[in-house]
Amino acid sequence: MMDVGRHPRIKLFVYSEVEDVSGYVGNFKVKVRKKARYVDENECNACAECAKICPVVVPDEFQMGFSSRKAIYIQLPQAVPSAYVLDMNACLGNNPIACGKCVEVCDKKCIDYDMQDQFIDLEVGAIIVASGMDVYDPTELDEFGYTRFDNVITSMEFERLICAGGPTTGHFIRLSDRETPKTIGFVQCVGSRSERRGNRYCSNICCMNTIKDTVLLKDHYPDIEVKVFYMDLRAFGKGFEDLLRRSRSEGVKYIRGIPGEIYEDSKTKNLILDVENTTTGEVEKHELDMLVLSVGVIPRQDGDLIQKLLTLSRTVDGFFMESHPKLKPVDAPTRGVFFAGCSESPKDVKDSVTQASASASRAGILLSSDRIKVEAITSVIDKDKCTSCGICYQACPFKAIVVDRKAKIPAEVIEAACAGCGTCGAECPFGAVTMKHFTDEQIFPQIDAILEENPQDKIVVFACNWCSYQGGDNAGMSRLQYPATGRIIRTMCSGRVDEQFILYAFSKGAPIVLVSGCHFADCHYIDANRWTQKRVEKLWDKLERKGIRPERLQLEWISAAEGQKFAKVMREIEEMRQKVTPEEIEHTKKVLSDWKPKGAKRRPKKAEVKIEA
Amino acid sequence: MAEEANFKCLRCGQEFKLPYDPKAGPQERTCPKCRSNSVRRIKEQKK
Ligand code: SF4
Numbered sequence A: 001m002m003d004v005g006r007h008p009r010i011k012l013f014v015y016s017e018v019e020d021v022s023g024y025v026g027n028f029k030v031k032v033r034k035k036a037r038y039v040d041e042n043e044c045n046a047c048a049e050c051a052k053i054c055p056v057v058v059p060d061e062f063q064m065g066f067s068s069r070k071a072i073y074i075q076l077p078q079a080v081p082s083a084y085v086l087d088m089n090a091c092l093g094n095n096p097i098a099c100g101k102c103v104e105v106c107d108k109k110c111i112d113y114d115m116q117d118q119f120i121d122l123e124v125g126a127i128i129v130a131s132g133m134d135v136y137d138p139t140e141l142d143e144f145g146y147t148r149f150d151n152v153i154t155s156m157e158f159e160r161l162i163c164a165g166g167p168t169t170g171h172f173i174r175l176s177d178r179e180t181p182k183t184i185g186f187v188q189c190v191g192s193r194s195e196r197r198g199n200r201y202c203s204n205i206c207c208m209n210t211i212k213d214t215v216l217l218k219d220h221y222p223d224i225e226v227k228v229f230y231m232d233l234r235a236f237g238k239g240f241e242d243l244l245r246r247s248r249s250e251g252v253k254y255i256r257g258i259p260g261e262i263y264e265d266s267k268t269k270n271l272i273l274d275v276e277n278t279t280t281g282e283v284e285k286h287e288l289d290m291l292v293l294s295v296g297v298i299p300r301q302d303g304d305l306i307q308k309l310l311t312l313s314r315t316v317d318g319f320f321m322e323s324h325p326k327l328k329p330v331d332a333p334t335r336g337v338f339f340a341g342c343s344e345s346p347k348d349v350k351d352s353v354t355q356a357s358a359s360a361s362r363a364g365i366l367l368s369s370d371r372i373k374v375e376a377i378t379s380v381i382d383k384d385k386c387t388s389c390g391i392c393y394q395a396c397p398f399k400a401i402v403v404d405r406k407a408k409i410p411a412e413v414i415e416a417a418c419a420g421c422g423t424c425g426a427e428c429p430f431g432a433v434t435m436k437h438f439t440d441e442q443i444f445p446q447i448d449a450i451l452e453e454n455p456q457d458k459i460v461v462f463a464c465n466w467c468s469y470q471g472g473d474n475a476g477m478s479r480l481q482y483p484a485t486g487r488i489i490r491t492m493c494s495g496r497v498d499e500q501f502i503l504y505a506f507s508k509g510a511p512i513v514l515v516s517g518c519h520f521a522d523c524h525y526i527d528a529n530r531w532t533q534k535r536v537e538k539l540w541d542k543l544e545r546k547g548i549r550p551e552r553l554q555l556e557w558i559s560a561a562e563g564q565k566f567a568k569v570m571r572e573i574e575e576m577r578q579k580v581t582p583e584e585i586e587h588t589k590k591v592l593s594d595w596k597p598k599g600a601k602r603r604p605k606k607a608e609v610k611i612e613a
Numbered sequence B: 001m002a003e004e005a006n007f008k009c010l011r012c013g014q015e016f017k018l019p020y021d022p023k024a025g026p027q028e029r030t031c032p033k034c035r036s037n038s039v040r041r042i043k044e045q046k047k
């Protein structure tokens, strides 16, 4: 950190927040709020005279509340820059000045109660999101007694208590009597790998963290008895198994079973654990001086804000989603944005450093080139057809469209930011968007070709390039049997599937249309497939109003690995197709006989265009 | 308790209840019987 602070080409903004991000790859504009710290960081030499005199004492967050700090303080001993900061919420007040003692003692005159937040505008070419993670709060798991029993602590609190820079200068004690415990237990997977409470995912780091902690304890206190209660031990990395062996050889006991209930002996403050040892099948009782809950990690609680600022997407777990899990693991779906560390998924120091190095290299490649290649598949907007309604702007997951609705300036696509999902094309009510390589003129003839002969025997399938089409491929490669009646039209994203394609297919005699795309968590275009779902839902209503059975329009999310699912869906839909009667198809064709493509329609009046908030 | 709404599977015809928040955006829904994603919310008839 010190090196970063001193580096001539790195500008560090500490105690700052990103307020706004606009622009696109190579041309981002970032607004940073540098919060007032009320101490001139360039002048302060961290002499600590101010903190000595300050009468306000509050819990020290960095030491997990095990010690206290003053209202004017330094966040941690290694803070960069090494300068004090005034916590205005704790200070006795600056308006009017109620105390002012720190100002009086500061020789360098660097305390300024009138300091204001500053706004700094930056122009950057790439952004790396390294916003980290938060830690699971185990209070809701009442059976473990965290906050009820003095001697139950979390693994984060353990780190402070055993750290030489911690509140006890590394002298490990339990909280009830400040004695070094003779027996200590660790409970694994607290808040992780649970369907009911906490999170479903494995937090990745807790097993190794505990193993490391047991070795540390045995180093400091060879006579201490250490027990680890676990469901599975995951020591999968380089050298990890060796560390586990070392821990075992030093006498640490690993017991397969998570405590069901924990009681406190009110006299000794010891903890009594009931555990079913799943290796022996016996219910055991263990009495311990102290218990450490090995808590999982969770996505940062301000993730929504970062997501909005950078148009990112998140997995169901809440961590930021990478552009591709195997091929682009450090890129965000928004070009020019990269990830490092736990913002993307829980990971240990080594993996974080690996990912950070990869992200720095990816950003470096981008910044060192004068020009970048844009996607060949982007959209263009016909200014003559565009009414500046702004629907495409709202639909674009990448915010790659600029439009001025008030000034009636037609929409324009920023090609460098467009990822080519085609959602704008499907959503534009006026047919003003042309999606290069997936134009209406290319897709309508495919529908015509499918339905040219015996349309009643065909299923028109729209499949997205990344998932459902690959799912079909997977089914084929696995030699899975499914009916040959499905005819696939590939689009990059299901977001491109315009309602007019579906209505056209029905008007041409299609018995069934299937729209398929990636599962929500896998959408390669952030959230473009949410628009697909909205569109299909609206279309079900529309079909019903026209007397067409909505069942004839099917929707399915199929991943590239789900060949089985693809085959199953095709078999089910084939059964449905066989039940669509010729009379039904004829009726549909009649109902839709006056159908016209979007661009050919009259322009709806302004009042007819509704924009969703 | 989260609000629930009635849904119908357009593949197998099964009707069921699922949590539903009118303010939340679209959700990936799966039929509990046939696992299809062609799940449609049954809107209440306007009086
Ligand atoms: S949706 Fe179509 S008409 Fe509306 S602003 Fe976009 S391109 Fe123009």
Ligand code: SF4
Pocket (backbone or CB within 6 Å): A378, A379, A395, A396, A397, A398, A399, A400, A401, A413, A417, A418, A419, A420, A421, A422, A423, A424, A425
């Ligand atoms: S194709 Fe997709 S990414 Fe490109 S402008 Fe349209 S909605 Fe945005």
Ligand SMILES: [Zn+2]
Pocket (backbone or CB within 6 Å): B009, B010, B011, B012, B013, B014, B031, B032, B033, B034, B035, B036
């Ligand atoms: Zn079903």
